[in-house]
Amino acid sequence: MNADTPTDTETDAPPGTGTEAESGVDRRETRGFFGRLRASPFLSDLLSNRLAVVGLSIIVGMAVVAVYARFVYDLNALTQSRLGTEVADRTPPGWIGPAAWNQHLFGTDAAARDIYKRCLYGAWLALKFGTITVTVSTVLGVSLGIIAAYYGDVTDNVVMRTMDVLLAFPSLLLALALVAIFPRELGLWRAVAALTLVYTPRFARVVRGAALTVLEDEYVDATVALGATDPRVLARHVLPNTLAPVTVQSTLNFGLAIIDLAALSFLGFGAQAGTPSWGLMLSRGVDNGLLTGKWWLSFFPGLLLAVTVLGFNLLGDGMRDALDPRMREAID
Amino acid sequence: MSDDPLLIVRDLEKHYPVRSGLLRRVTGHVEAVDGVSFDVHEGETVGLVGESGSGKSTTATTMLGLEESTSGEIRFDGEPITAFDGDERERFRRRAQIVFQDPNSAFDPRLTVGESVAEPLAIHGLRDPDRRREVAVDALERVGLSAADADRYPREFSGGQKQRVALARALVLDPDLLVVDEPVSALDVSVQAEILSLLAELQTDLGLAMVLISHDLGVVRQVCDRVCVMYLGEIVERGPTDRLFDDPQHPYTEALLSSIPEPDPRGRDDADGTAPVELTGDVPDPSNPPSGCSFHPRCHRVVPPESFAFADGRFRRVLDLRLAVENGDLSPDEFDDSSAVRTEYGLVDELSDADAERVLTEAAEAVSAGELDAAADRLGAFDTVCERTDPALEPTAAGHHAACHRRGESVEGSSEAE
Numbered sequence: 001m002n003a004d005t006p007t008d009t010e011t012d013a014p015p016g017t018g019t020e021a022e023s024g025v026d027r028r029e030t031r032g033f034f035g036r037l038r039a040s041p042f043l044s045d046l047l048s049n050r051l052a053v054v055g056l057s058i059i060v061g062m063a064v065v066a067v068y069a070r071f072v073y074d075l076n077a078l079t080q081s082r083l084g085t086e087v088a089d090r091t092p093p094g095w096i097g098p099a100a101w102n103q104h105l106f107g108t109d110a111a112a113r114d115i116y117k118r119c120l121y122g123a124w125l126a127l128k129f130g131t132i133t134v135t136v137s138t139v140l141g142v143s144l145g146i147i148a149a150y151y152g153d154v155t156d157n158v159v160m161r162t163m164d165v166l167l168a169f170p171s172l173l174l175a176l177a178l179v180a181i182f183p184r185e186l187g188l189w190r191a192v193a194a195l196t197l198v199y200t201p202r203f204a205r206v207v208r209g210a211a212l213t214v215l216e217d218e219y220v221d222a223t224v225a226l227g228a229t230d231p232r233v234l235a236r237h238v239l240p241n242t243l244a245p246v247t248v249q250s251t252l253n254f255g256l257a258i259i260d261l262a263a264l265s266f267l268g269f270g271a272q273a274g275t276p277s278w279g280l281m282l283s284r285g286v287d288n289g290l291l292t293g294k295w296w297l298s299f300f301p302g303l304l305l306a307v308t309v310l311g312f313n314l315l316g317d318g319m320r321d322a323l324d325p326r327m328r329e330a331i332d
Numbered sequence: 333m334s335d336d337p338l339l340i341v342r343d344l345e346k347h348y349p350v351r352s353g354l355l356r357r358v359t360g361h362v363e364a365v366d367g368v369s370f371d372v373h374e375g376e377t378v379g380l381v382g383e384s385g386s387g388k389s390t391t392a393t394t395m396l397g398l399e400e401s402t403s404g405e406i407r408f409d410g411e412p413i414t415a416f417d418g419d420e421r422e423r424f425r426r427r428a429q430i431v432f433q434d435p436n437s438a439f440d441p442r443l444t445v446g447e448s449v450a451e452p453l454a455i456h457g458l459r460d461p462d463r464r465r466e467v468a469v470d471a472l473e474r475v476g477l478s479a480a481d482a483d484r485y486p487r488e489f490s491g492g493q494k495q496r497v498a499l500a501r502a503l504v505l506d507p508d509l510l511v512v513d514e515p516v517s518a519l520d521v522s523v524q525a526e527i528l529s530l531l532a533e534l535q536t537d538l539g540l541a542m543v544l545i546s547h548d549l550g551v552v553r554q555v556c557d558r559v560c561v562m563y564l565g566e567i568v569e570r571g572p573t574d575r576l577f578d579d580p581q582h583p584y585t586e587a588l589l590s591s592i593p594e595p596d597p598r599g600r601d602d603a604d605g606t607a608p609v610e611l612t613g614d615v616p617d618p619s620n621p622p623s624g625c626s627f628h629p630r631c632h633r634v635v636p637p638e639s640f641a642f643a644d645g646r647f648r649r650v651l652d653l654r655l656a657v658e659n660g661d662l663s664p665d666e667f668d669d670s671s672a673v674r675t676e677y678g679l680v681d682e683l684s685d686a687d688a689e690r691v692l693t694e695a696a697e698a699v700s701a702g703e704l705d706a707a708a709d710r711l712g713a714f715d716t717v718c719e720r721t722d723p724a725l726e727p728t729a730a731g732h733h734a735a736c737h738r739r740g741e742s743v744e745g746s747s748e749a750e
Contacts (some may be wrong), residue, residue: 225398
């Protein structure tokens with residue numbers, strides 16, 4: 001043995017004595033999901049990104065509006081035509097017309113319905129159906145991706161080539177083709193089903209790539225060598241370590257899901273007539289008033305749609321940067 | 333130390349299929365481990381050394397059952413590991429641990445090191461999380477870290493500290509056998525010594541049997557009781573560390589030893605007139621190993637044919653020329669005349685043996701004339717026992733085992749020497 005080597009001297013500085021605030025991290029704080037989140041640099045990186053904070057604020061704001069509209073307004077009242085009542089159709093917003101400024105803030109549509117209320121309720125519909133679409137396709141995609149990566153070989157080929165076929169079509173075109181499979185009475189649900197199938201391959205691909213990288217790491221081998229079973233390795237090590245890219249993909253896809261749902265409604269393959277969905281309002285507004293200068297029919301739903309999607313995209317970009325600082329440096 | 337070895341490895345082979353073509357058909361095999369035998373006793377450290385690609389790591393993963401062996405026998409505590417059922421396998425996983433090479437990817441980045449070190453306990457059925465933590469903290473303290481480190485994440489540690497944590501995780505189940513794969517090759521030199529002394533200390537304290545894998549003979553010399561030198565999936569020399577280092581019997585070991593840098597250049601072996609050995613050529617392709625002794629294309633002590641007399645070292649150059657001609661590694665256009673050929677291969681002076689000189693002259697002329705086949709025919713006269721037969725691992729005069737044809741002075745009955 002090398003007797004003159006001092007065994008008790010670490011040449012490296014002991015961990016945590018540096019500049020990091022982490023040296024003060026209490027034991028309990030690093031336990032549980034939120035404790036971990038707070039201990040990791042992800043959250044502080046994300047919150048120091050101004051655009052991401054703007055995106056997050058937009059989403060939170062929209063969510064509040066959506067829940068408010070859901071519980072305060074009656075969907076039937078917003079759907080049924082109000083022609084024949086004292087309210088005139090296609091009234092301009094109160095603040096540009098002769099009426100009181102807060103009378104019909106966004107004006108009324110061709111069926112004399114209040115566009116302001118319909119727009120707020122549209123936020124609820126967009127977030128609800130967007131969430132369902134993204135959640136289901138994430139779960140499906142993550143399962144398929146992990147299975148493909150872990151079992152490899154034939155399984156991998158069958159799963160991923162199927163995904164490749166779906167990815168080969170332009171997403172909206174494929175969605176239109178799939179919508180035709182489902183009965184018309186399903187309304188927005190058939191758009192949700194079609195888009196779920198369209199988005200699943202993207203998640204499968206992202207997760208498969210991430211899982212393959214994780215499977216290369218020595219800690220997977222080390223855990224297997226310690227005697228861990230396959231399900232334990234997958235659930236405790238592989239899956240959690242692929243969640244970061246999945247979260248980014250989900251957030252970015254959320255914006256896309258909302259815009260695609262609107263697009264399908266716009267084209268008449270989504271929400272049924274009268275439903276206060278942004279896409280349908282946009283489409284009716286263009287037909288019923290845009291050419292005659294009644295811009296408010298389509299402007300406000302379009303504005304809310306654009307702002308919401310912008311929010312998700314800003315947040316998604318911010319999350320990606322926070323998870324992978326190299327990307328940020330490359331852009332700056 | 334009991335008499336029965338803790339781990340017995342006999343004729344272990346591990347072949348990987350080589351697939352090629354559109355249909356991915358098996359077109360050949362890489363013999364990563366090709367007939368390896370050794371024992372590990374309780375409380376001793378056995379070193380496996382060799383260049384990269386010599387099959388050291390494959391030997392380790394195969395003998396722990398992490399990969400299935402192609403053939404051969406592995407016995408742990410007297411029981412063949414291939415026959416283990418579920419429970420026995422779990423017990424074996426607990427008693428035999430491995431520390432992998434790269435401490436930087438050895439831990440799940442999401443878990444604190446305390447959780448990582450405690451994970452083996454959870455896998456093997458310790459349900460109480462507080463108790464797990466206690467045991468994990470004990471293990472961390474044993475490798476020179478503190479209880480507070482248990483709550484930090486792997487990225488907060490240096491390479492040397494991570495290697496300590498990896499050792500703690502391997503030792504937390506109190507194993508009997510520990511395999512360490514290149515424990516220090518990813519570390520700074522200053523940290524290497526600390527980890528090595530920690531390894532030696534742990535081994536003495538816990539009475540572990542240890543298998544240390546390294547390409548660095550200096551590391552092996554510091555820690556190991558016995559050494560196996562591997563080349564292309566085979567053990568070429570095996571013996572107690574000091575005897576093997578003092579009197580290497582296999583030319584490959586000799587070459588490896590002479591590659592250890594000496595702190596004092598004057599302290600070099602030059603006293604007895606031997607220059608440092610430089611190996612020529614690359615490690616051969618393991619999917620197409622050389623015939624006979626797999627080291628013969630690079631060996632500086634390759635045995636000359638009996639029908640000719642060669643001065644020291646000259647046959648190596650002649651053989652280089654022959655192998656280059658046979659493998660088509662040289663193009664005749666490069667050489668203007670036969671003397672250019674001889675210059676290229678360091679054979680300017682005439683060979684002392686007139687017969688050999690005549691063959692060489694004809695061959696050199698054939699090469700410069702572009703007739704490689706004719707040259708190969710001529711040079712075919714220079715064949716060596718090293719390429720015909722594979723030497724067995726046998727006892728040598730120095731008292732340990734080596735696989736080389738040069739052991740002319742091999743002594744009968746010295747097999748007890750090891």
